[in-house]
Amino acid sequence: MTERERVARQSNELQAQEEPIARHRSGGLPTTWQAMRKSWQAYALLMPIFILLIIFNYYPPILGLLRAFYRWRPGVEASFVGLQHFNVYFTSPETPRELLNMFKLLLFFLFTGSVVPFVMAELIFRIRSNDAKELYRLFLIIPMLVPLIVVILLWKQIYDPNLGLINGILEALKIEALSRNWLGDTASALYAIMFMGFPWVSGVGTLIYLGGLGQISVSIFDACEVDGCTGIRRTLQIDLPLVLGQVRLMTILAVIAGITSFQTILVLTDGGPGFATMVPGLTMFHKAFRTQQFGYAAAIGMLLFILTLAATLVVNRAVHPAVEETGR
C-alpha cells in the first residue's frame, strides 16, 4: 500500500516537472479551448468511461438525494411530499430501537475491526522467526478464501438451537441450562450477531496493519532497543503512532460498516425476532423491496449517508497519523 503511495508521490513530482513543458510546447498562452482541441484524443479515450459513470454512478446518488422528498415507486409518477418521510421515520416507534442497535454494532465493530486486528498484527510482527510469520500470515488468509455468504450461513448453523456448535459445547460441558436459541431469542440475538466471526483476527485488517508495521524502518527499532524502549512500551509509543494511518483507515471502515451494513443481519435474523436486531439499513431494504416505498427508503439512505459522512469527518479530525522523522 505504502509502495503505491510512494509511486503516487513520484507521479505528482513527475507531473510538476511535466506541466510547464506541456504549456510551453503548445506555444505561449494558448486559450483553453485550443488546448482542449489539441488533446481530443485524451477526451475521446475517456468518453466511454464517463458515459457509463454519468448514467450508472453519478446519476443514482443525486437522484436518491432528490427522491428522498418524493413518494416514489416503479411505474408510478413520483410526487413531492416534502419532509414527510423524515417525519414518519423519526416518529416511528421502531426507530429508537434500531438506532440503538446500530450504535451498539458500530461500537463493537470498532473493537473487532480496529483494535483486535492491531493486537494480532503486533503479535505476529514481534515474532522473530520469519518462517513462523509467513505461516501465520497464510493461516490468516485461509478463512478469507470462503465466500462471505458461506461464512454467514455457517455461523447461522453454529447458533442453531438443536444442531449448533455452541449449544453442543454447552451440552458437553454439562451446562445445558445456558443453551438457548441464540438468534431466535430477543435477549441474545443482537449479541449473537456481534459475536459472529469470533475471534475476529482473520480479516483484511490484520493484513493491513502488518503491512503498515512492515513499513517502519529498522533503524527506529534499533534506536528503541538502545534506549531500552521495549515490550508494551514500544508498542504504545512507537508502533502504534507509526501505523495511525492504518488505524484511521480501519476505524473509518468499521464506522461505515457499522452504520450501513445489513447483509449479515438480513441472512441471520432478518431483523427479528420482532424488531430485536433491526438496523436502519435493513429497514431501508425492507421498505423498498417488501412494501415498495422507494421514496421512504431513499430518505433513510440519505440519513445514513449523512451519518457516515459526519462520522468519517470526526474520525479524520480525531486521528492524526504521525510522520516518521528519521530518513528511511
Add this chain to the structure above:
Amino acid sequence: MRPHPSREISPPGRRPLQLSQIGSHLFIITMLLLSLIPTYLLLTWSFKNGLQYRWERWTISLPLRWRNYGAAWEIIGDYMINTVIVAFVGLVGMLLLSLIGGYVFARMSFPFRETLYYAIIALLMVPWVLSFIPAYMVYVRLGLLNTRWALIIPELAGGPIFGIFLMRAFITGIPEELYESARCDGAGVLDLIGRITLPLALPGLATLAVLNFIGVWNSFLWPLVMIQDNEKQMIAVGLYKLARSATSAGFHGWTSQDFSVWGPLYAGYVIASLPLVALFVVLGKFYVEGLVDSGLKV
C-alpha cells in the same frame, strides 16, 4: 503487501527464545485455530451422510462421502457458471477501461485533467447505501431488471473508479524513455497503450482482476433484488436460497428433519469456495493485494 525484509531486532548472536515469544506463539496459534473452526466444520460436514451429520457432527467421518459433491454440483453448477460468465465479461471491459483511463491520466496532459480525475475519485467516497435504492430504480427504468446486464454493468461502470486510481499510480511508474523511443518510431496512442503499457501494467491489472473477481463472487444484495429467474442467479444468492429451503424443510421440528440434505449443502459451500482457493493458489500475491485493496475501496 510484499513480504517484509527480514528485520530481526536482535543482533546476529541469537538470544535464547524468550518466554514472551513462546507466549505470543501460543496466543497466535490459539486465535488462528479458533478462526479456522467454521472452515473445519464446513469441510467435515461436506463429507457426511444424514446419519453421520446427526450422530457424529463434530468429528471427521470416514469414509469420505464424495458423492455429496456430485449431488451439490447438480444444484449449484448453474449458479457457478452464471457467476463466472458475469465476472469474466465484466472483467474484460473493466480492465480495458481502467487501463485506458489510467494511461490517459498518467501519461497525457490536457486541460481539466486533474478536475476530471478527482471527479472520478470522488465517487469512491459515495457510500453504496446512498446509491443502492436509486440505482435499482435506474436499472428498472432502463429495462435491465432480471437481465445479466444488470450484473455486468456495475462491474463495468463501477470497477474502473478504483481501477483508474490504481492504474494511474502504476503507469506513472513506467519510465518515460520507453514511451519516448516508441513515439520516435511513430507509435500512436493506441500502440502506446496496447504495446508498451499493457505488458508492463500486467501486475496491476492482475491485482485489479482478483479484487473484482472476489467482489463479484461475493456480491449478494444487488443480485438478490435484481435477478428473479433462478437460471440467471449468482452463486451467493443461490446458496442463500438453497440454505433457506433446506432449513425450512425441517421447520416442523428437527426430529422429522431429513439430515441427508446437509452433506450436499455443505459440499455446495465448499465448491463455491473453490474458485477463490484456485485464485489464491495461482495468484497468491495478487490475491492478498486484492484483498487489501478491497478494504481500501470501502
